[in-house]
Amino acid sequence: MNRLGSLKRLGTWPLLAVAAALLPYVVVSGSARLLAVTALIYALLAASWNLTLGIGGIFNFAHVGFFGVGGYAMAVSTVTWHFNPWLGLLLGSVAGGLAGALAYLPVIRMRGIYIALITFVFVQLCYYLVLAIPGITGGSSGLTGVPALTLGDFSFAKYSGLGYLWLLGGAVVLLLLLLKATLRSPFGKSLIALRDNEHLAVSRGMNRVRQHLLAFILSGAIAGVTGALYVAYFRVADVTLFSFGFVTLGLSMIFLGGTSHIWGPVLGALIVTVIDRQLTDLGPMRAIIIGVGTLLVLIFLPNGISGLLEDVWNRARRLLPKKQSRLGDKMNSPELKEASHVR
Amino acid sequence: MSDAIVSILVSAIVLGSLYSLMASGLSLIWSTLGVFNYAHGALLLLGAYFIWTFSEKAGLPVLLAFAAAIPLLALLGILLDLVAVRPFISRPNGTLLVMVSTLAIANAVEGAAQMIWGPQNRQIDAVTTATLSLGDVKIVGSTLISLGLALVLVIGLMTLLRKTEWGMAVRAVEQNRDMAMLVGIRPARVYGTVFAVAAVLACAAAFVYGTTTTITPTKGFEPLLTAFVVLVFGGSATLWGTLVGAFTIGLLEAGTTYWLGLQWSPVAVFLVLVLIMLIRPQGLVKGRSS
Numbered sequence: 001m002n003r004l005g006s007l008k009r010l011g012t013w014p015l016l017a018v019a020a021a022l023l024p025y026v027v028v029s030g031s032a033r034l035l036a037v038t039a040l041i042y043a044l045l046a047a048s049w050n051l052t053l054g055i056g057g058i059f060n061f062a063h064v065g066f067f068g069v070g071g072y073a074m075a076v077s078t079v080t081w082h083f084n085p086w087l088g089l090l091l092g093s094v095a096g097g098l099a100g101a102l103a104y105l106p107v108i109r110m111r112g113i114y115i116a117l118i119t120f121v122f123v124q125l126c127y128y129l130v131l132a133i134p135g136i137t138g139g140s141s142g143l144t145g146v147p148a149l150t151l152g153d154f155s156f157a158k159y160s161g162l163g164y165l166w167l168l169g170g171a172v173v174l175l176l177l178l179l180k181a182t183l184r185s186p187f188g189k190s191l192i193a194l195r196d197n198e199h200l201a202v203s204r205g206m207n208r209v210r211q212h213l214l215a216f217i218l219s220g221a222i223a224g225v226t227g228a229l230y231v232a233y234f235r236v237a238d239v240t241l242f243s244f245g246f247v248t249l250g251l252s253m254i255f256l257g258g259t260s261h262i263w264g265p266v267l268g269a270l271i272v273t274v275i276d277r278q279l280t281d282l283g284p285m286r287a288i289i290i291g292v293g294t295l296l297v298l299i300f301l302p303n304g305i306s307g308l309l310e311d312v313w314n315r316a317r318r319l320l321p322k323k324q325s326r327l328g329d330k331m332n333s334p335e336l337k338e339a340s341h342v343r
Numbered sequence: 344m345s346d347a348i349v350s351i352l353v354s355a356i357v358l359g360s361l362y363s364l365m366a367s368g369l370s371l372i373w374s375t376l377g378v379f380n381y382a383h384g385a386l387l388l389l390g391a392y393f394i395w396t397f398s399e400k401a402g403l404p405v406l407l408a409f410a411a412a413i414p415l416l417a418l419l420g421i422l423l424d425l426v427a428v429r430p431f432i433s434r435p436n437g438t439l440l441v442m443v444s445t446l447a448i449a450n451a452v453e454g455a456a457q458m459i460w461g462p463q464n465r466q467i468d469a470v471t472t473a474t475l476s477l478g479d480v481k482i483v484g485s486t487l488i489s490l491g492l493a494l495v496l497v498i499g500l501m502t503l504l505r506k507t508e509w510g511m512a513v514r515a516v517e518q519n520r521d522m523a524m525l526v527g528i529r530p531a532r533v534y535g536t537v538f539a540v541a542a543v544l545a546c547a548a549a550f551v552y553g554t555t556t557t558i559t560p561t562k563g564f565e566p567l568l569t570a571f572v573v574l575v576f577g578g579s580a581t582l583w584g585t586l587v588g589a590f591t592i593g594l595l596e597a598g599t600t601y602w603l604g605l606q607w608s609p610v611a612v613f614l615v616l617v618l619i620m621l622i623r624p625q626g627l628v629k630g631r632s633s
Contacts, residue, residue: 059438061442106617106620110620112438113377116438121571124609125613128609132607132610137371245450251447284454284455284458285458288455290451291451291454292447292451295426295451296380298430298431298440299430299431
């Protein structure tokens with residue numbers, strides 16, 4: 001117990017970073033590395049989506065669109081314009097951020113369900129635009145031959161994607177740190193305030209439109225980089241990036257993991273990716289299982305796994321006799337209080 | 344040139360009929376429960392496949408197959424309400440949860456359709472091959488049937504809502520749930536019937552859709568999204584608006600398909616939607632908050 005306590009004081013972040021660095025030594029085989037890379041990409045997608053959906057409380061369904069736009073920015077810039085793939089990553093984030101701003105414009109004066117519908121339409125608009133301008137996007141056959149990321153002579157695709165594992169593992173840790181810092185910053189606090197009590201927040205001088213626009217741009221830029229990384233790893237961009245399956249998969253990750261903690265969607269992404277991998281051989285049955293599974297999670301696990309774990313943890317602690325340490329521990333985890341849905 | 348205009352008008356009528364049937368069901372659910380049913384396209388898909396199965400496999404005449412599919416769809420509508428709406432509607436963020444749950448169901452239905460009916464193109468036989476000649480212009484009978492079905496059902500729904508006890512109960516729940524309960528209306532039962540009626544409208548839309556185009560398991564979403572655009576365009580408050588919106592969007596889609604090409608028409612429709620949102624959002628949100 002004592003040792004655990006000192007480990008906790010050390011912080012979980014260095015541990016996470018070490019875990020990310022050691023990941024390629026644990027995940028050795030090619031297929032396992034493919035699975036790990038996919039899971040990490042989804043983790044980035046789900047965690048950045050949660051910035052608007054869970055933390056911001058905005059019914060944003062356009063996130064998959066930002067992901068796809070970033071992916072296409074990568075593919076078009078490297079395949080058609082022969083840019084360096086690292087520049088492609090940068091362009092992916094810029095394009096994702098721009099897409100975020102663009103998707104927010106029509107919904108500025110909307111609330112709730114209308115935002116969900118319009119942002120959903122945004123994804124469809126991307127889908128049809130890609131099909132409508134085949135000269136740039138390759139139409140329904142997509143763009144193939146996206147170059148892999150390289151560093152000097154080292155290609156990230158070598159050794160079954162060793163470089164990607166490190167890059168993505170590091171990116172997930174960085175994103176979690178960034179989200180944590182955001183939650184603690186005035187910006188993050190204003191997002192939560194706007195979510196929990198908009199009238200009060202606005203009356204205290206918060207600019208809802210500006211803060212939400214910033215949240216869209218930030219989460220869009222992260223989703224854009226994620227899409228660019230996805231395309232750089234799989235070396236191809238096509239319209240399935242904007243498909244319904246992607247939207248449902250992403251939402252199931254967020255809601256399985258739970259929206260109340262920044263690590264919830266990451267956990268959800270890892271779990272859903274592993275389950276999804278097991279289901280790929282089942283063909284259409286996979287869609288049924290994912291759909292029904294999502295429904296069951298929504299009904300029986302309203303706060304997701306992160307909420308369940310928190311619940312179990314709190315109950316277990318209540319069973320322990322050490323009363324005075326409880327208060328101290330609680331004070332040590334401000335993000336726990338900040339991120340909870342206190343109304 | 345007149346040929347072009349006639350062919351545009353004919354496809355505008357078919358599309359408008361399809362969208363008005365879809366959008367009126369969506370609008371009914373939306374105005375009564377305040378949720379958007381993403382599984383409405385899945386209902387359309389199932390309706391089309393049921394009609395196809397009854398007519399192709401069981402050998403029923405198309406109209407009888409359609410009649411046989413209607414009660415099935417009504418039951419599915421009630422089931423949808425029970426599993427995807429009832430558990431969430433009273434939770435905080437209920438509207439978002441209903442959206443995600445109906446989206447999940449839509450995905451599951453797509454997979455199920457893929458398993459049961461396969462990925463092949465299916466088409467329901469036209470009820471009649473007769474054509475109506477107006478001078479040089481020939482109008483196919485099924486176009487008129489689509490139009491008649493849409494007008495009869497949507498105007499019929501308006502009458503039901505205005506004249507019957509059920510309609511009054513629906514409007515009462517829509518306007519003030521608590522007061523409605525005080526006078527003895529049970530909202531849960533009203534919601535169930537609303538979903539059943541919406542599913543029947545989706546079945547009629549499936550009939551129009553399945554007789555005019557081929558269906559595959561992935562084709563439920565397209566008419567759903569356009570129906571949503573119709574809802575926004577026509578205003579969700581009145582079914583008249585829905586009818587006008589449906590045929591306007593149908594005309595827009597038919598026109599852009601003819602002049603710009605098939606792939607541009609959804610882009611044009613969605614851009615119009617975004618423009619409406621920017622210029623006249625108050626017409627959309629008016630009277631309702633979520």
